[in-house]
Amino acid sequence: MYRTLISAACCALLALSSPSLRAETAAPVSGIDLKTLDPAVSPKVDFYGYVNGVWARNTEIPADKSTWGTYVELREIAQGQLRALFDDTVKHPGKSGSDTRKIADLYTSYMNEKARNAAGFKPLKAELASVAALKDKQDLPALFAALQRSGIQTPFSAGVAPDAQDPERYTINVSQSGLGLPDRDYYLKDDDAKLKAVRDKYLKHVEAMLAMSGDKQAAAHAAQVLDIETRLAAVQWTRVQMRDPVKSYNRVDLDKFAALAPAFDWNAYFAAAGYAAKESSAVVRQPSFLTGFSETVAAVPLDAWKSYLNWRIVESYASYLDSAAVKERFAFEGTTLRGVPQSEPLWQLALKFTDGALGDAVGKKYVAMYLPPETRPRVMAMFDNFVASFRDGIEHLDWMSAETKKEAQLKLAALKPKIAYPDKWRDYSAMKTQPKDLVANVRAARAWSRQNNFDKLGKPVDRDEWSMTPQTVNASYSPALNSITIPAAILQPPFFNVKAEDAVNYGLLGITFGHEISHAFDDSGSQYDAKGRLRNWWTPADRTAFKARAAGLVKQYGAYSPVPGYHINGELTLGENIGDNSGLSLTYKAYQRSLGGKPSPVIDGLTGEQRLYIGFAQKWRAKLRPEAAIAQIKSDPHSPGEFRAKGTVMNQPGFYEAFDIKPGDPMYLPPEQRVLMW
Template identity: 85%
Template sequence: MKRSLIGAACCALLAFSAHAQNAAAPVSGIDLKTLDSAVRPQDDFYGYVNGIWVRNTEIPADKSTWGTYIELRETAQGQLRNVIDTTIKHPGKAGSETHKIADLYNSFMNEKARNAAGFKPLHADLARIAAIKDKRDLPALFAYLQRNGVQTPFSAGVSPDARDPENYTLNVSQSGLGLPDRDYYLKDDDAKLKGIRAKYQQHIETMLTMSGDHEAAAHAAQILDVETRLAAAQWTRVQMRDPVKSYNRVAFDQFNELAPAFDWKAYFAAAGLAPKASSAVVRQPSFITGFSETLDKLPLEAWKSYLSWRVIESYAQYLDSATVKERFAFDGTVLRGVPQSEPQWQLALRFTDSSLSDAVGKLYVQMYLPPETKPRVMAMFDNFVASFRDGIEQLDWMGPETKKEAQAKLAALKPNIAYPEKWRDYSALKTSPTDLVANVKAARAWSHQRNLEKLGKLVDRDEWSMTPQTVNASYNPLLNAITIPAAILQPPFFNVKAEDAVNYGLLGITFGHEISHAFDDSGSQYDAKGRLRNWWTDADRTAFKARAAGLVKQYGAYSPVPGYFINGELTLGENIGDNSGLSLTYKAYHRSLGGKPSPVIDGLTGEQRLYIGFAQKWRAKLRPEAAIAQIKSDPHSPGEFRAKGTVMNQPGFYEAFGIKPGDPMYLPPEQRVLMW
C-alpha cells in the first residue's frame, strides 16, 4: 500500500493536536469524528471523509434518506417548531397572520375532528364529478380542480416569459401521474417497477373502497389505464430539460388544432384565463395531443374514476388517521422504503409552512438569523463573482465574442440572500380553527389566484422562488437570480465563527454551484436579462457540448443501486453546477486569502479542509427504493457521487492530496472535465 501523504494528518485529526486545542487558534469547522484513517483519500475520498459516519449511522425510521442536508433540515424544523409554538401561545387578533398560522397548525393537529369527519370533506367534490353526464363538462371541472390544487392531465401556471422576460406568460405543461416517473408505468423489463405498479393499483383500490366506492377494483384498473396512457404520451425528463424545444407559443384559438377532443375555449373561460391572455406557451405539444387522443378513446366513466382518484389522493394526507396510514403505506413505504411516518407535528408544521410561507418566514428570520451573517455572506458572494469573472477571461476554449456576453450575464446576476425585501400579503386568505380540508382548499385557491393575477403585469424581479426557512438554494434563469435562504446560513454549512476554508467548502460551493447554473447546458441558453436567446458562437457552443459530453459519460457509469445507473443527461445541469462550482470555490477561497498561504489547522491545509468540507456536505445514506426514485426522477446525483465524481475533475484536489496515476481517485488529465 502506498503511504498516504496526509497519513500523519489523520492521526493528528483523531488525536486532536495541541494547536487545535489552543483557544486562540481559528476554528476549522471540520467534523473530525467522521474521518476514517483506515481509508486513503487517494483510494476513496468519500470513504476517507465519511467512512466512520457511514458505518455508524442508521437512517431514521421515518426518513427515506439521511445526511448533512437532512440533518440541517431537521435543525430548521426544530427552529420552526419553536416559531409555531410561540405563535400558538400568542396568536394575536383574529385575521392576523399569526392567528392564521395558529389556525392552520391547530386544525392539522386536531385528529379527533379529522377522524370524525372521515371522507365527508370530499363528498361535495366527488359528487360533482359523479354528476357529470358529458365530456363537454370536463373543461369546467378541470379548471375547478386545478384551482384547488388537484392534479389533472395538464397544469396551467404563470411565470416570466422566456422570450420576453419583462412580462408574464401562461404555461401549459404535462401532468396527471400518481407515480414518480413515466418509467414506473412503461418499463416492463424492470421487476421492481412492475411490482410497484401492481401495488399502486391495489393501493388505489383500497383507498377507493375506504371512500365508499363499491366498484373499487374495476375503477382502480381504469385509473391505472388512464395514467399509463398519459405516461406513454409524456416527454422524458431529459427531453423536458431543453428550453428551446419546450417553448411553443400557441394562440388560444389554435389549441383545438393541437387537441381537438377538449373544449379549450370553455376551459380558458372557466379558469379565468381569457380574456386576460390570448395565448400560452405549451411545454410538451405532443403530450397535449396525446392527452386529447386518450380523452377521445376512453369512456367518460374512466375519466370520472380517474378524477375521483386525483381528488382522493390530493387530500388523503389531511383526512382521518386510517386514510393517512394507508396513504403512507404506499407513498412512504412502497415508493421510498420508509417504515415509519414522521410525527404529526412535523407534518402539521410542513403544511402550515407551505401555506403561509412568508408569514412564517418573517418570524423565522427575526428569531434565528444573526445580524452579522448576511454581511459576511454577501462579501463571500462578491468574492465568487470576481473569481468567476476572472475565470471567464482565462477560458482557452471560448472566444472573445461569447466571453463578452458571458461577462454581461455575470454582471447582471442578482443575489437574493437570507430573506426577501418584500413579503407576501395574506389578508385575502381566510382560515378556520377546526376545518383542515377547508384550510387546505383556501390556501391552495389563494396561491392559485395570486399566480393567475400576474397575467398582464410586469415581472416582479424581487419575488423569491424560495422561503427564508428553506434549507436549499436555487438559480432562476428567467430572472437571472440566485437565492440563498437564511436557513442554510447556519452550521454545519456556515459558521460565522469558523475560518474561511470550510465555510467555502460547505456554503461557498452553494454559491459556486448556483452561479454555475447560469452557465450550465440549460441556463447558458438564457441571456443577462433572462431571455431565451443564443448568445454563443457556433464554435464555442460546440466546444461547450464536447466538454459536457465528458460529464454525461462519467456520471452515467455510476450505479448507486445494482442495475440502476445515474442518467448522465438528466443530471448534467447539476453535475456542471457541482464541478464548475467547486472549481470556482477553490479560486474564491484563494482570493479570500489575499495572497497569503492557507493556514494549517488540525494538521490540514486550507485546501484540504475545503475539499473535506465539500465531501462532508454530501454525506448521505438512501434506502434503495428512494435511490431508485431519485435516479428516475431527480436531476441531482446521489450525494456520494456528487462528492466523489466532482473532486476527481479538480486540479487543486490532485495537488492537495497527492493523487497519482494508479490511484483509484485518479483521472487522466484528458478525461477531467472543467466547464468554467
C-alpha cells in the same frame, strides 16, 4: 438554543469577511469532523469513503426518513426552530385575520386528529359530487379548471410564469401532468421487476383509497385509473427531453389549441380558468403530449374519466383526512416508494403543511427570531468574492472566444443575489382560515396560491419575488430572473462552524454560492441571456466546445450505479453536475482569493485546500434507502450525494495537488478525461 445556532453562523460569516478579526481571535481550528475520517481508507483510493466512512458505518437512517445526511440534519435543525416558533404562535395567536392567527389555525387544525377522524371523507363530498354530475366529456374542461383551482392534479397543468422570450411580462405555461407514480418509467418498464412491483402495489393502493371514499366498485375503477395514467405516461416527454428550454417553448394561440388537441374543448377550459379574458396565447411545454392526451380523451369512456378524477381528488386530500386514510397513503407513498417504515411525527407534518401554505408569514417571524440583521450584508460580501473569482475565470477560459466571453460577463454582472430573506413579503389577507376545519384550510391555502399566481397576468414581472422562503434549507437559480436565492436557514451549522477557519466553511457553504452561480452557465441556464431571455448568445464554435465538455460529464456520471442495476442518468443530472463541478472550481478560486497570496494554514495536519475538499465531501454525505435511491435516479436531476462528492473532486486540478493523486490511484482521472466547464 436556536438563537445560539444562528449567532454561531453569523460569527462564522464575520470570520469569513474580516481577516483582521481572525488575527485577533484564538488560533483557528479546522472545522473538519475528524471523527468521520476513516484512517483505513486512503483519499487516493476512495475520497468519499476516506471523509465519511466512519460516519457511514455508524449512522442509521431514522425510521421516519428515506435519507439521512448533512442536508437533512440541517433541515431538522430548521424544523426544530420552526416548532419553537409555532408553539409560541399557538400560545399567542393574535387577533382574528392576522398572519399569526392564520398560522395558529392551520397548525392546530392539522394537529386535531379527533376532528379529522370524525369528519372522515365527508369534506370531499362537494368535489366528488361534481365528478358524479358529469354528463358528457364536453363537461371535462370546466371541471378540470375548477379542480386545478383547488390544487387537484389533472392530466395537464396551467400556470403563470415569466415569458422566456419576453422576460418582462408573464405568460401562461401549459405542461404535462397527471401521473401518481414518480416517473413514466414506473408505468412503461415491464422488464424492470422493481418498478413493476411498485406499479402493482400502486393499483392496490388506488383501490384501497377509493374503497375508503365509499366506492363500491373500487377494484374496477382502480384499473381504469391505472389505464389512463399508463396512456398519459406513454405520450409524456422524458425528463431529459423536458430539460431543453428551446424545444419546451412553443407559443400557441388559444384558439389554435383545438388543432393541437381536438378532442378537448380548449375554449371552454380557458374561459372557465379565466385565462381567455387576459391572454390570447400560451406557451405549450410538450406539444406532442397534448396531442396524445387528446387521443386519450377520445378513446377513454366518461365512466373511466370519472374514476380517474375521483382518484385525483382523494389522493390530493388524503394527507388531511382521517387516520385510516393517512395510514394507507403513507404505506404506499412512504414505505413502498421510499422504503420508510415509520411516518414522521404529527407535529412535523403539521409544520410542513403550515409552512408550505403561509411561507412568507412564517418566514417573517423566522427571520425576526433567528437571524441578526447584520447577516445579509456579510453574506453579500462573500457573494461578491465569488462573482469576482468567476469573472476572472471567464477571462482565462482557453476554449471560449472574446465575443462569447463578453456576453458571459454581461450576464454575470447582471446576476442578482437574493440573500437571507425578501425585501417584500407576500400578503395573505385574502386567505380565510378556520381553527378546526383542516380541509377548509387546505382549500383556502390552495385557492390563495392559485389566485396569487393568476393575478400576475398583465402585470410587469416582479424580478424581486422569491421562489423560496427564508426558512427553506436549499438554494436556487432562476434563469428567467437571472437571480440566485440563498435562504436564511442555510446560514447556520452544520454549513457554518463558528470555531472553524475559512476553508471548511468555503467547502460547506461557499460551494452553494459557486453551484448556484454556475447554474447560470450550465447546459440549460447558458441558453438565457443577462435579462433572462431565451436567446443564443454563443458563437457556434464556442457552443460546440461547451457541448463537448458537457458530454464528458454525461459519460462520467452515467457510469455510476448507486443501486445495482440502476445507473445515474448523466443527461438528466447534467445541469446539477455542471453546477457541482464548476461550483467547486469556483469555490477553490474564491478561497485562494481570500488568502491574499499567502499560503493556507495547516491545522490538524491538513492544509486549507485539503480541508476545503473534505468539507465539500462532508456536505454531501448521505445514506439513502434503496427504494428512495431508485426514485431519485428516475426522477431527480441531482445525483446521489456520494457521487456528487466523489465525481466532482475527480475533475478538480486543485484536488490532485492537495492530496497528491497520481496515475494509478483509483481517484485519478487522466487530464484529457477531466471536465472543466468554467
